[in-house]
Amino acid sequence: MTAEENERLTRVGPGTPGGEVLRRYWQPAALAEELDAHPVVPVTLLGERLVLFRDDAGDLGLVQRSCPHRGVDLSYGRCEDGGLRCPFHGWLFDRLGRCLERPAEADGAGLGDRRVARAYPCLVRAGIVWAYLGPGDPPRFPHLDCFEAPGTHGFAFKGLWECNWLQALEVGIDPAHASYLHRFETDAAEARYGEQFRAAGAAETTMPMTRLLREYARPRIQVEQTPYGLRLKAIRDAGEHGVHVRVTNQIFPNAIAIPMSPTMGITQWHVPVDDTRCYWYSIFTSYAEPVDQDRMRAQRIAECTLPDYAPRRNAATRYGFDAEEQRLETYTGMGQDINVHDQWAVESPGPIADRTRELLGRTDIGIVTFRRLFKDAMRAIEGNEDVPSPPPGDGSDAAAIDCLLPAGADVEGWRERAAARRAAAWTDVPA
Structure with missing residues (x-):
């Protein structure tokens, strides 16, 4: 095997050949029990820094860990009011990556339907939270x-x-x-x-x-x-x-x-x-x-x-x-x-x-x-x-x-x- 082939097989970040293959499949992101003690968990998956959370309706979200506003770590966020709220300025994000509130702004309004935070679908099967980080619709979940x-x-x-x-x-x-x-x-x-x-x-x-x-x-x-x-x-x-x-x-x-x-x-x-x-x-x-x-x-x-x-x-x-x-x-x-x-x-x-x-x-x-x-x-x-x-x-x-x-x-x-x-x-x- 050449060094170039080894690089292609092993690198997993966005845009890498191997990483793009892995992103076409459901991948484990966390154990479901990790959310039991606290509904917000930092996750690093395929080289991407993310945060997993369960909102107050019980729905799971997996979004980028850096706040779109000023880049602080959202794994320290507050689960409330239908989403994950950043402790820095109170911006509120839902599981689809939309900003619902910007309370320090003049009208406090969010940014509508714009998905300003990178967000990925996730679900729970057999005690594991699974995420799909690829393009388009997720594939069929495997029958095993x-x-x-x-x-x-x-x-x-x-x-x-x-x-x-x-x-x-x-x-x-x-x-x-x-x-x-x-x-x-x-x-x-x-x-x-x-x-x-x-x-x-x-x-x-x-x-x-x-x-x-x-x-x-x-x-x-x-x-x-x-x-x-x-x-x-x-x-x-x-x-x-x-x-x-x-x-x-x-x-x-x-x-x-x-x-x-x-x-x-x-x-x-x-x-x-x-x-x-x-x-x-x-x-x-x-x-x-x-x-x-x-x-x-x-x-x-x-x-x-x-x-x-x-x-x-x-x-x-x-x-x-x-x-x-x-x-x-x-x-x-x-x-x-x-x-x-x-x-x-x-x-x-x-x-x-x-x-x-x-x-x-x-x-x-x-x-x-x-x-x-x-x-x-x-x-x-x-x-x-x-x-x-x-x-x-x-x-x-x-x-x-x-x-x-x-x-x-x-x-x-x-x-x-x-x-x-x-x-x-x-x-x-x-x-």
Whole structure:
């Protein structure tokens, strides 16, 4: 890859090729719960400094953070009288960016229907506030299981990573790394961590994923294009246990869907704050029992600092690295939280990875294929053409699952398992 190509892929501000692709899709802007304590929250998204607020009618607004009058920070504003009021001179702006009042002026009147503040549409789905920063009307909101599940069966959270969004995304479309980066030398878990890579590899076996990944560390990886983006299959021939198939998805442009356990999945967006920082937004979706949201929130809050959701383990603390743990317990020596492992992997190459120095292998096929799709989308926008839009349907094309099939079975047997899991989900939840 050339340096110019890397720049095009990674820069996200207004007018940049990559930023213009990301702006054509709904993007997470904040957790809905961030508005619980105070109805005004500063947001930086795709390099734009914005402010999110809930007006006194309960409607959400997302507008530029600098007041159009004199440029002060509207995240210190007052929610009142149908909008957000600037503390400097009392100018009042609504969620459409119109100035409703200028109380210090002679007549106190606003500026009519002129939209003097940059404003973007937003909505709430699955515990996240979503925003559309692109031109024209927003695209169809994607049909994914994380949005179809009842509120009792999902949990959303986020975390800040000090790196460009692309290297954060690429760790999620690299199935081979799980056998190394997330390798555990024992199969007993600390109770405070989730089930991923600790649960049984599939409902048909008691073999933990830790052992399966450890003992069968050279998967065959297949990648295919889908209506949502890419499907990645990591296939491990597990001897007498059968064939393990792990299906993950890249949901274009900046999300992934991965299995967490036989009954839970994670859908995760990697959202640029700016060129050198990003948030991961994860929605945990249960296909069986309701999610213990308080427990999951407490687990994640313990690992970060508010209000930025910055991880306590970071480069300054060397990610909690312990050489003795690395020798005896984990491949990384960075604890049992796999999120920390991923954080190290994406932050340590630097804020923007130098891809001109990469030596890619066959296991990087998902990364290579995604980059091609993203380059195609950039060229489409530059040629005034459409980019791929989320397809209609029930989201089954984006299913993520672990399953163990009989030796010699068709690896596409995962489809039947995924369909059965989804058919049985949420049937006893009141409408």
